[in-house]
Amino acid sequence: MVTDPNNPVLQIEDLSVAYVTNDGFVNAVNDINLTLYPGEIVGLVGESGSGKSTMANAIMRLLKGDAIVTKGRVKILGRDVYEMSEKQLRQFRWSKMSMVFQSAMSALNPVMTVETQILDTLTSHDKSMTKAQALERAKELMNLVRIDTKHLKSYPHELSGGMRQRVVIAIAIALNPSFVIMDEPTTALDVVVQRSILNEIRRIQEKVGFAILFVSHDFSLVAELASRVAIMYAGRVVEMTPSNTLSLMASEKHHPYTIGLLEAIPELTADEVIITGIPGNPPNLRTLPSGCAFHPRCPFAEEICTKERPVAVTVGPSDIECHLYSGKGMKQHV
Amino acid sequence: MSDANQPLLRVEDLVVRFPIAGRQYIRPVDGVSFAIAPGEVLSLVGESGSGKSTIGKALVRMVEPAGGTIEVNGQDVTHIRGRRIKDYRENVQMVFQDPFGSLNPVRTVEQHLAFPLRKHRMDKTVNVNAKIDELLEKVGLTPVADTRQKFPHELSGGQRQRVAIARALAVNPKFVVADEPISMLDVSIRAGILKLMNDLRADMNLAFLYITHDLASARYIGNRIMVLYGGKVMETAPSDELLRHPSHPYTRLLLAATPGSRHQGDLPETSNTAPNLVEGRRGCPFASRCPLVTSECHEVEPALTTLGDNHSVACHHPA
Ligand SMILES: Nc1ncnc2c1ncn2[C@@H]1O[C@H](COP(=O)(O)OP(=O)(O)O)[C@@H](O)[C@H]1O
Numbered sequence: 049m050v051t052d053p054n055n056p057v058l059q060i061e062d063l064s065v066a067y068v069t070n071d072g073f074v075n076a077v078n079d080i081n082l083t084l085y086p087g088e089i090v091g092l093v094g095e096s097g098s099g100k101s102t103m104a105n106a107i108m109r110l111l112k113g114d115a116i117v118t119k120g121r122v123k124i125l126g127r128d129v130y131e132m133s134e135k136q137l138r139q140f141r142w143s144k145m146s147m148v149f150q151s152a153m154s155a156l157n158p159v160m161t162v163e164t165q166i167l168d169t170l171t172s173h174d175k176s177m178t179k180a181q182a183l184e185r186a187k188e189l190m191n192l193v194r195i196d197t198k199h200l201k202s203y204p205h206e207l208s209g210g211m212r213q214r215v216v217i218a219i220a221i222a223l224n225p226s227f228v229i230m231d232e233p234t235t236a237l238d239v240v241v242q243r244s245i246l247n248e249i250r251r252i253q254e255k256v257g258f259a260i261l262f263v264s265h266d267f268s269l270v271a272e273l274a275s276r277v278a279i280m281y282a283g284r285v286v287e288m289t290p291s292n293t294l295s296l297m298a299s300e301k302h303h304p305y306t307i308g309l310l311e312a313i314p315e316l317t318a319d320e321v322i323i324t325g326i327p328g329n330p331p332n333l334r335t336l337p338s339g340c341a342f343h344p345r346c347p348f349a350e351e352i353c354t355k356e357r358p359v360a361v362t363v364g365p366s367d368i369e370c371h372l373y374s375g376k377g378m379k380q381h382v
Numbered sequence: 383m384s385d386a387n388q389p390l391l392r393v394e395d396l397v398v399r400f401p402i403a404g405r406q407y408i409r410p411v412d413g414v415s416f417a418i419a420p421g422e423v424l425s426l427v428g429e430s431g432s433g434k435s436t437i438g439k440a441l442v443r444m445v446e447p448a449g450g451t452i453e454v455n456g457q458d459v460t461h462i463r464g465r466r467i468k469d470y471r472e473n474v475q476m477v478f479q480d481p482f483g484s485l486n487p488v489r490t491v492e493q494h495l496a497f498p499l500r501k502h503r504m505d506k507t508v509n510v511n512a513k514i515d516e517l518l519e520k521v522g523l524t525p526v527a528d529t530r531q532k533f534p535h536e537l538s539g540g541q542r543q544r545v546a547i548a549r550a551l552a553v554n555p556k557f558v559v560a561d562e563p564i565s566m567l568d569v570s571i572r573a574g575i576l577k578l579m580n581d582l583r584a585d586m587n588l589a590f591l592y593i594t595h596d597l598a599s600a601r602y603i604g605n606r607i608m609v610l611y612g613g614k615v616m617e618t619a620p621s622d623e624l625l626r627h628p629s630h631p632y633t634r635l636l637l638a639a640t641p642g643s644r645h646q647g648d649l650p651e652t653s654n655t656a657p658n659l660v661e662g663r664r665g666c667p668f669a670s671r672c673p674l675v676t677s678e679c680h681e682v683e684p685a686l687t688t689l690g691d692n693h694s695v696a697c698h699h700p701a
């Protein structure tokens with residue numbers, strides 16, 4: 049896989065996605081811009097309902113019937129995913145970009161062995177591959193995700209939750225994609241299993257070199273895994289920041305929502321633990337608040353925030369959408 | 383009988399068993415002992431299937447123990463039935479993980495609270511209406527007049543969990559089992575519920591058994607942490623002590639795996655097999671995963687032994 053380090057693997061430009069429902073539009077993704085470079089791990093954090101999965105599915109062009117891309121484009125390796133024919137897309141998906149879903153059980157076929165499922169993926173994309181070559185590659189993949197090759201003969205229900213998720217990862221990387229989206233791949237698992245799978249992901253990623261968009265609601269977990277983190281609120285990326293700024297100890301400036309999240313989780317090793325939490329509740333995407341969608345919950349909100357949506361400005365190493373930094377607010381730089 | 387040194391709750395050698403195929407039984411709780419003082423929070427930590435919820439259910443007597451004793455205020459409630467269970471539930475209450483599943487979709491918030499208030503009312507002159515307002519105020523569901531008329535689906539997850547807590551408080555309990563009360567809530571909402579529990583402990587001298595799989599919240603809210611594995615207590619200590627000087631290999635594994643631990647590299651485990659819960663098992667339940675395992679561990683069950691300072695560990699090779 050030859051990728052120029054300066055050419056992005058993923059470029060999202062002004063992407064908006066809405067669900068069309070009987071009660072009107074649900075604006076799940078609103079004008080998102082995001083770029084991923086080869087071999088990079090970028091985290092996407094946000095509370096449930098903030099639009100993470102919608103965005104992930106939109107990148108893969110796997111949106112369901114009632115969702116429409118209302119604006120913008122998605123380019124993978126420079127190619128617009130939405131301008132491909134069905135046939136081109138089928139070739140592209142899984143071989144250049146792939147996805148790991150939260151529920152391993154629903155991603156796997158319950159009546160097929162692990163071997164059959166891996167071989168299917170391999171041979172359906174590479175018709176020239178012989179059965180023997182495919183089997184060899186299947187074993188290699190099992191070794192890569194550290195599952196005993198005897199489990200090639202197992203059915204999904206015969207495996208533990210952690211092993212199933214490893215199989216799903218093996219299938220996602222089977223064709224050497226340049227880019228993998230992982231949508232909460234460990235959320236349903238116990239912490240020990242979760243951590244061992246994250247270690248695995250990191251190890252494989254270092255070895256094989258694909259880029260990952262890692263989606264999660266777990267702030268501390270993403271901060272450990274990713275080099276950059278996108279913070280999503282009400283369908284927008286309100287901040288993009290290097291992960292090493294995501295600690296109460298770090299001095300970098302942040303979006304007030306990011307600060308709220310940092311203060312909401314008890315730190316495991318801090319000497320003194322004080323948590324505050326964020327008042328109110330995440331917004332309803334049918335009726336987004338005016339201006340900055342976070343303003344009803346924001347301790348720094350002022351008039352401009354209710355009227356005008358802030359655009360991203362560069363603040364230190366981060367890009368932040370907030371009137372504290374836009375130059376338009378009365379209050380400045382907390 | 384309210385001696386200051388007397389624990390509110392004393393659990394001695396608790397055993398719960400469930401039948402499985404082949405006339406065998408599993409013991410998801412096997413010989414567990416602990417005590418909780420008034421106003422104290424004990425955090426119960428362990429992976430899923432370790433028996434946490436079963437302990438919680440035994441304490442509120444939704445499950446009858448097969449062995450051991452549960453004493454509350456010096457009164458043995460291990461096998462009480464009928465009318466005495468109703469009285470008992472005035473002292474202990476449980477809040478569950480799924481705030482939606484535990485509320486009735488066709489009842490308003492007001493109805494959820496009025497029911498236990500009327501049912502358990504000792505003093506018939508108590509004004510139920512005023513009491514509902516007071517409870518909603520206490521759990522931060524204001525403006526009260528609005529909240530009273532709402533149905534569960536009109537509330538957010540965090541608000542629903544507050545209703546569940548208010549309902550538990552309606553009977554004026556001394557002790558609440560909170561079974562993963564924040565694990566299904568959004569991150570920004572969790573802190574509010576943890577803080578609410580903290581305030582209730584301080585203001586009402588309420589004691590909690592806080593069940594969680596997350597060491598960070600266990601430490602935040604708990605005076606002490608008890609680590610469970612395969613239905614047995616592996617280690618118990620004051621929260622900070624447990625995180626600073628974890629002694630049991632399973633505690634150390636959990637800690638290493640928790641986000642924020644700064645652990646680097648592979649995890650200290652040899653496999654990830656599930657513990658055997660079948661009655662008659664021998665040795666330490668963690669032996670099959672333990673990096674320090676010796677033949678003794680497969681044969682002899684390690685007893686819970688004091689290391690000093692309220693710190694106990696059940697391990698043949700403690701750190
Ligand atoms: N099929 C659908 N129809 C209508 N609304 C939907 C549908 N799927 C998701 N949504 C809404 O879109 C928003 C974003 O959802 P999602 O992308 O799943 O968020 P996340 O993955 O961050 O939890 C939510 O408000 C959700 O209710």
Ligand SMILES: Nc1ncnc2c1ncn2[C@@H]1O[C@H](COP(=O)(O)OP(=O)(O)O)[C@@H](O)[C@H]1O
Pocket residue numbers: 400401410428429430431432433434435436437659
């Ligand atoms: N009513 C029951 N009948 C049979 N087995 C049960 C029952 N309740 C729980 N178990 C089993 O007991 C073990 C412990 O369960 P539980 O107490 O729910 O664990 P935790 O709350 O730590 O996840 C599990 O293996 C579970 O399947």
Ligand SMILES: [Mg+2]
Pocket residue numbers: 100101102232
């Ligand atoms: Mg999602």
Ligand SMILES: [Mg+2]
Pocket residue numbers: 434435436
């Ligand atoms: Mg449980």
